Amino acid sequence: MAEIAFRGVWKVYGKSVEAVKDMNLQVKDGEFVSLLGPSGCGKSSTLRMIAGLEEITRGDLEIGGRRINEVEPGDRDVAMVFENYALFPHMSSFDNIAFPLTLRGEDRGEIRRKVEEISKLLDLDGLLKTLAVNLGGGEKQRVGIARALIRKSSVLLMDEPISHLDADLRARTRGELARLQRLLGITTVYVTHDQLEALAMSDRIAVMNLGVVQQYGTPDQLYNQPANMFVARFIGEPPMNFIPCTLERNGSGRVRIFTGGRGFDVELGGEQAARIDPGFRGGEVFFGIRPIDFEIAGGANMQARPSSSKSAVKAGVLNYEAGCEHSFLEAKLCEYTVLVECAPTARFSEGDTVTLEVAANRFHLFDRRSEASIMKVEAR
């Protein structure tokens, strides 16, 4: 069993540079967990602590229930894949992959069998004689992964392994890696700054900022129930729109959300109001909605239909952007500019008025002071 546990782990460089602060995180056996965040958020430091390449300043790090703070990197039973491959350029793919076993002095026949097995899995069988220097970017990456996997370590660590491949190859390798990990069932920690990669591949994602885990959950939880504005902004592309609003509760359990000016004034009752944390009495909030979660009720040259629902609001089209899979509108909602995703067949022009509707369960609310979500967490 190779679950990983961080218990109050800190990484401090020098006297005061706190790269990782009080991390408490568990990775289950066989799980694919991504550490996601902007550069400098502490994700690589975290990974390097697991690998044993960085000392742990405070706290306990366990692999398979064993505290490993002082265990040598070579004795931790982890394998690591680097962004820059770190292959021996003038060795063949075969020799590169076999290297960890050769180093251990394993039997040659046994090495050959293992290299062939792992190469088949990674579709490298045709490239075993090719020198590393002559491989393409994606091929080098696969050789690097094969070399990491051949040791049959119980934990696989990857630091931005595909971020510098070109878009097509990245999309392909992303799928291949995710599939391979599921088939092997090897506990994996994956560092990336690319939210799409993390969503596509992970069982769970830890979103980090300034050394602190902002939220740890499944892709579904992070996308649909972001714990704060940082997560809401970081996950999803194009990012969520935020409209500064005031939230008021009245006696009968209804909630009113409105902007300072006119135009945006939503009253929520019953089930919708119940989605909001009762602990939040009222005050300044951000109303958050993703471009994909707007519905357009009235379109070009159409009279926006009068809507009885107060979660509909009129907006003026500033820009229309045609697309193949999705089209987009930039629209003026009160004094705020929002991005709205629409069907590729929709056609709008600058100056059109549209009625934007928001489905009851598709918006988010954040406390404007703390930037924390004030939505109740739903079991998913």
Add this chain to the structure above:
Amino acid sequence: MGIELTLEGITKTYGKVTAVSDLGFTVKPGELFALLGPSGAGKSTTVNLIAGIEKPDKGEIRAGGRSILALRPQERDFAMVFESYALYPHLTVAENMAFPLRAPVRATRYSSADIQKRVAETARMLEIHELLARYPKELSGGQKQRVGLGRALVRDSQLFLLDEPIAHLDAKLRHHMRGELKKLQKKSGRTTVLATPDYAEVVAMADRAAVLNHGVSEQIGTPIELFSRPANVVVAQAIGDPPINLLNCEVANRDGCFYISGAGFSLQCNDRLQAALRHLPVGAAASLGIRPSEISIHRDPAQGLIRGEVYVFEPLGGEAVATVSVEGKLVKVLCSWSSSLKIGDKVSLSFDLDTVHVFNRDTGRALYA
């Protein structure tokens, strides 16, 4: 007003490498014309040839009806935006933007007040008006790129050359800039050539585009034409993400009815496909092109036209990509996240025959009725 730009039979080689081969197109006055292709396709070479930074080995370039091949870059006076910003490090944002207006050849054209007004207006449009006093080293990559754009946009040039102008911007700003650039281009009416590897940019902004591949123009048309009626496999694959699926197939004529069949499927053609397939030489191989967004995925293996097994499922936020193995051939499907499929799930795929494309597999050419 913009000028007409014409390229005729342009060829450019570097040593043994042919960067552009027999390239020809006309950009109408006021048009936004895109050059779409991956790196190495010849986009930047073409832009540099138009700007006069490079000289063609063969061919003719005319602007406003007159040959410009003998003119030096500064005499052509085209405004150019590079991907690499090329800002002056010792000048502020405002000074960088004003620089082309203060150049000796134009010194008499603009008054100081005029320059200030143009810089301020352009900066506001690009949302860099609060950065005017900063130096390039104090800017992020996206901000630098907007300053580079601003420097080109302040001028009254007759032709804009944009080489991947918004590639480095973050998602939100990219959407904003696509809209703003297009609006600005239409308002100013200036002829514009945009080089980009991003088909979404082309669809969002361009009036027409040339799809370039290894220095050759594969097709010229409006974005809708390129998407809905690609001339060949290269163009079909250049537009759309994930790219179009291509399945090898055989065509059989049974009792006057055409069937397309391949590993894991056999489809009876409708009238449209039937008419298209008449252009396929007898015995020639074909391939079937289906866009990921046109495929529906079903948990019931009997419901669709093609059966397969889930190879990998990738939620991307809002939507998901399911990769399905159809007898070993991988097919990508754009579907809803809530389908939440697992590796190994047995599924079936369906699609409207009116949305598929057929190609001659030997020549790559698309077949149309």
